[in-house]
Amino acid sequence: MDQSSYSTTDSADTTNESPSQNKGGLSSFAVRAASGLIYAGLFIGCLYFGTIPTTIFVSAMSWLCCFEFFRMMRLDGKVANEFIGLMASILFPVASMFGSLWVTMLFAVLVLALGLWYVYSPRTRISDVAITAFGPLYTGFMMSAIVLLREQVYGPKGALLTIGVCASLWVSDSFAYIVGSRLGRHKMAPRISPKKSWEGFFGGIVGSMIIWGILWATKLYALNLPFAMLCGAVVSILGVFGDLIESRIKRGVGVKDSGNLIPGHGGMLDRSDSLIFGCITAYLLLVAGGVL
Numbered sequence: 001m002d003q004s005s006y007s008t009t010d011s012a013d014t015t016n017e018s019p020s021q022n023k024g025g026l027s028s029f030a031v032r033a034a035s036g037l038i039y040a041g042l043f044i045g046c047l048y049f050g051t052i053p054t055t056i057f058v059s060a061m062s063w064l065c066c067f068e069f070f071r072m073m074r075l076d077g078k079v080a081n082e083f084i085g086l087m088a089s090i091l092f093p094v095a096s097m098f099g100s101l102w103v104t105m106l107f108a109v110l111v112l113a114l115g116l117w118y119v120y121s122p123r124t125r126i127s128d129v130a131i132t133a134f135g136p137l138y139t140g141f142m143m144s145a146i147v148l149l150r151e152q153v154y155g156p157k158g159a160l161l162t163i164g165v166c167a168s169l170w171v172s173d174s175f176a177y178i179v180g181s182r183l184g185r186h187k188m189a190p191r192i193s194p195k196k197s198w199e200g201f202f203g204g205i206v207g208s209m210i211i212w213g214i215l216w217a218t219k220l221y222a223l224n225l226p227f228a229m230l231c232g233a234v235v236s237i238l239g240v241f242g243d244l245i246e247s248r249i250k251r252g253v254g255v256k257d258s259g260n261l262i263p264g265h266g267g268m269l270d271r272s273d274s275l276i277f278g279c280i281t282a283y284l285l286l287v288a289g290g291v292l
Contacts, residue, residue: 032264179203
């Protein structure tokens with residue numbers, strides 16, 4: 001999630017803030033915390049109740065993320081076919097629930113639909129076609145990994161594993177904020193996200209590894225400790241890449257947030273950027289490692 005989670009400590013001295021400023025900061029924090037808890041509660045609840053509620057929630061997330069992406073692209077002069085793109089963003093998580101054949105069929109239908117749109121719409125540019133394809137792939141296809149994670153392990157064990165993967169990314173972001181705000185000195189990507197620091201980056205990896213260590217300690221999965229630590233580190237790193245990619249998109253079109261759906265957090269894409277790459281990385285690692 002794009003925030004000052006890896007921030008360097010070059011902010012202004014806050015010792016002279018007025019009481020009204022402090023109250024405003026506390027109020028903003030309360031709104032952010034409350035909206036974050038509501039989002040996390042809905043997400044975890046759907047994961048707990050099974051694959052179908054999870055698929056519905058992930059499809060809704062994908063639609064919102066894709067919608068916000070297309071809205072940002074309009075600011076850059078790109079005109080996507082939003083009907084095709086948004087439909088695909090919803091259907092990728094649904095298709096993943098039925099297996100790889102359905103996902104492959106959806107890929108084929110998406111390419112065919114975009115090709116026909118390009119052929120029969122002379123004013124359509126190839127850049128518009130590319131943006132229309134990228135939107136649902138970046139959102140719906142990538143976040144389908146959450147459905148795959150939940151589906152692979154039946155019952156509460158599957159819910160706990162999926163929650164653990166998502167929590168490792170959320171905790172990574174929190175650790176990165178804490179470490180970066182206190183110790184951050186060396187900027188990570190100053191042109192893309194100037195408040196991120198390498199110190200926060202490594203702090204985030206530690207946070208993710210702690211959650212994966214807890215998953216290992218449950219003894220519910222075929223995880224050994226070295227592999228769990230590897231998963232924690234790699235998932236955190238890919239989550240950061242997801243954050244930076246969304247930051248680059250926003251910076252390219254000149255916006256601070258992808259939307260304002262979640263008070264204190266911005267849009268759904270802001271809230272999901274690390275999940276987009278982190279969850280699919282976790283799924284592939286767990287499959288490759290024989291855990292799933």
